[in-house]
Amino acid sequence: LRCAAALETGQRAVRLAAQAVTYLEASPCQYEHAAARVEYGIAARSSAELERGLALADSCGADGLVARAREALAVGHAG
Known part of the structure; x- marks a missing residue:
């Protein structure tokens, strides 16, 4: 589902990412x-x-994922 979401755009991508999280x-x-949380x-x-997603990534030592989440938060990819 994560891969499928990455290949989609718009609301379809959001729905697939949400399903992946679930x-x-x-x-x-x-x-x-x-x-999945960060991508969603x-x-x-x-x-x-x-x-x-940032908290989960931090708890499992996924430094690259932590950096990606922080960057997305900093550049305003979230509302």
């Missing part, structure tokens, strides 16, 4: 969940989702 919430792989936050322009 499925990955129950996953034991925190990194994938964090990546960017697609939906949601600072709340970006903050959630």
